[in-house]
Amino acid sequence: MEMLLLVVGLMLAAVVLVGVGERLRLPWPALMVVLGAVAALVPGLPDGFAVDPDLILPLFLPPLLFATAQRTSWALFRARWRTIALLAVALVLVTVTAVSATAWALVPGIALTAAVALGAMVAPPDPVAVEAVAGQVAIPRRLIAVLQSEGLFNDAIALVVFQTAVLATVSGDELSPLGLGWRFVAGAAGAVVLGLAVAWLARTVLGRLTDTTGRSALTLVLPFATYLAAEEVHASGVVAVVVLALQLRARAGADEAAERITQTSLWDVVELLATGVAFGLIGLDLRQVVTGAGDELPRMLGHAAVVCVVVVAVRTLWMFVAWRVVRRGDDATSVPRTGREAVLLAWCGMRGLATLALALSLPVTLASGAPFPFRSELVLIAISVLVVTLLLPAFTLPALVRALGVDDEAEAERRAEREIVLRARRAAMATVEFERGIRHLPDDVGTRLRERMERLGGVLSGETATEEDRQRLAAIQAVRGQLAEAEASALAAARAEVLSARREPGVDPHAADRVLRRLDLRTVLLD
Structure with a gap:
């Protein structure tokens, strides 16, 4: 013991x-x-x-x-x-x-x-x-x-x-x-x-x-x-x-x-x-x-x-x-x-x-x-x-x-990471073009998909290529930030309610845990 x-x-x-x-x-x-x-x-x-x-x-x-x-x-x-x-x-x-x-x-x-x-x-x-x-x-x-x-x-x-x-x-x-x-x-x-x-x-x-x-x-x-x-x-x-x-x-x-x-x-x-x-x-x-x-x-x-x-x-x-x-x-x-x-x-x-x-x-x-x-x-x-x-x-x-001063290689390591990001983006874009050809996607759907994949590099590295992209991303993030905050508050209230229900007599804890797990996953995806 x-x-x-x-x-x-x-x-x-x-x-x-x-x-x-x-x-x-x-x-x-x-x-x-x-x-x-x-x-x-x-x-x-x-x-x-x-x-x-x-x-x-x-x-x-x-x-x-x-x-x-x-x-x-x-x-x-x-x-x-x-x-x-x-x-x-x-x-x-x-x-x-x-x-x-x-x-x-x-x-x-x-x-x-x-x-x-x-x-x-x-x-x-x-x-x-x-x-x-x-x-x-x-x-x-x-x-x-x-x-x-x-x-x-x-x-x-x-x-x-x-x-x-x-x-x-x-x-x-x-x-x-x-x-x-x-x-x-x-x-x-x-x-x-x-x-x-x-x-x-x-x-x-x-x-x-x-x-x-x-x-x-x-x-x-x-x-x-x-x-x-x-x-x-x-x-x-x-x-x-x-x-x-x-x-x-x-x-x-x-x-x-x-x-x-x-x-x-x-x-x-x-x-x-x-x-x-x-x-x-x-x-x-x-x-x-x-x-x-x-x-x-x-x-x-x-x-x-x-x-x-x-x-x-x-x-x-x-x-x-x-x-x-x-x-x-x-x-x-x-x-x-x-x-x-x-x-x-x-x-x-x-x-x-x-x-x-x-x-x-x-x-x-x-x-x-x-x-x-x-x-x-x-x-x-x-x-x-x-x-x-x-x-x-x-x-x-x-x-x-x-x-x-051996920590001055941070920029070189970031460049290596950006190279991997670019490779991932190129692979994604190639697949987009291939999918557009074999699936005969409508032009508007294909265009939106291509735009999303073009922004993949910025998503993976936290950076964008041009000042225009950065301004557009900042505007989108401002709106999304407000939406995310509201959604986070709503999810927090939902989790609190599920936890409260789990503590009540007659409620199946296993069922409550399943619902709570889905809420947790949704929160992680939001983050």
């Missing part, structure tokens, strides 16, 4: 902190971490708030990865595969190496395999944290897309390195780079095949489901089922879920507008609640970490500070080297293009769920029955890196973006 109360409380806190974050102009997930940490350190609270580490990844990663992956596309990966490979694979391995060497030098007597396990814990930036923190700041979407793409795949290699290093530590065997590479390649390949197969099967089933609610419910179950199936066959659950999301979005039909509206609303709610609970648990687990450190806390925190500096320094150096390489090439899709972008990408290496789950999943004992060496210190260092790389960017990114 305590765990149920905890989860419900974190969900309520997430809803409240969304509003608080908007008012304070701070990322609410970071506020959730702070709130969880404050709540965990309150004296007298029970210690039974720890979540089984084996459940953290299967519960939170599938829906959050699925929601994040739906915002990207195969085309983006094909265009930026070099950048993504350098960040999601090469940078992770370099970070693992640097952190492992640092831990091996700092902690006398630590096994190399245990140090590598620590490196794998803190190496992968988290795509959920990137979206939760950087997505709320005025950063060019081009950079956000790269950060998200990096985070979608780096968990896979970090998990393989971590599992191999832990297994070697527990059994006393040596770490085999060749075996490590084979496990990663085989796991990734199997995950891609599984993700594509599940996506094909899902599209087949969705094609036979006519109920929008059922179709949305299936997409909610699929990420969990795919992740668990991949883990069962020793493939990468992370890669499988990402491939599933990309393929489903790639195969979506143009006539699925209502379904997209429903699923977007559903996943917005799921993502908010899952993110709130996950980031709240990060804060709550700080108590467990501090308690496990005991009297050695000051010394461990000193080691953690050194590792934090190494993690940030490695990412910063890597980004500036990447900038130098990109600047010499002619690939317009590569990033970072400028030194300012290199600074921003270096500062956005937020750690999140994967680091938390891996740290807490360290075994307590070895195969011999002896305690896992330096477990408390490794967990404390990993959680310290998580907190530093998450909270510092969360509270400083807005000021950094303003200082660097």
Whole structure:
């Protein structure tokens, strides 16, 4: 019951902190971490708030990865595969190496395999944290897309390195780079095949489901089922879920507008609640970490500070080297293009769920029955890196973006959006001309239809082409605005009456809800 109360409380806190974050102009997930940490350190609270580490990844990663992956596309990966490979694979391995060497030098007597396990814990930036923190700041979407793409795949290699290093530590065997590479390649390949197969099967089933609610419910179950199936066959659950999301979005039909509206609303709610609970648990687990450190806390925190500096320094150096390489090439899709972008990408290496789950999943004992060496210190260092790389960017990114001036790409992004609007308008106009020909529409009907489609660009982009169009639109909007206000008031009165009737005895609530839903839809269309 305590765990149920905890989860419900974190969900309520997430809803409240969304509003608080908007008012304070701070990322609410970071506020959730702070709130969880404050709540965990309150004296007298029970210690039974720890979540089984084996459940953290299967519960939170599938829906959050699925929601994040739906915002990207195969085309983006094909265009930026070099950048993504350098960040999601090469940078992770370099970070693992640097952190492992640092831990091996700092902690006398630590096994190399245990140090590598620590490196794998803190190496992968988290795509959920990137979206939760950087997505709320005025950063060019081009950079956000790269950060998200990096985070979608780096968990896979970090998990393989971590599992191999832990297994070697527990059994006393040596770490085999060749075996490590084979496990990663085989796991990734199997995950891609599984993700594509599940996506094909899902599209087949969705094609036979006519109920929008059922179709949305299936997409909610699929990420969990795919992740668990991949883990069962020793493939990468992370890669499988990402491939599933990309393929489903790639195969979506143009006539699925209502379904997209429903699923977007559903996943917005799921993502908010899952993110709130996950980031709240990060804060709550700080108590467990501090308690496990005991009297050695000051010394461990000193080691953690050194590792934090190494993690940030490695990412910063890597980004500036990447900038130098990109600047010499002619690939317009590569990033970072400028030194300012290199600074921003270096500062956005937020750690999140994967680091938390891996740290807490360290075994307590070895195969011999002896305690896992330096477990408390490794967990404390990993959680310290998580907190530093998450909270510092969360509270400083807005000021950094303003200082660097990297938000000046807004006009370029608007131009890209206008190009898409023009393509949509041209397609609509071509269809109008085709329909006029085959349906033999009267001239006045065809003319009105053509005028409506000519104004489609302005409707989609919020702009019009000429001053005359703007004046005409303003006149129409003035009349329509008055009509809309009157209609909104009438609809509000109708909703109030339906709600009042619903509370009366003898009225069927289900019938009232059906009428209320139609009124709500009419109101949304009016807006």
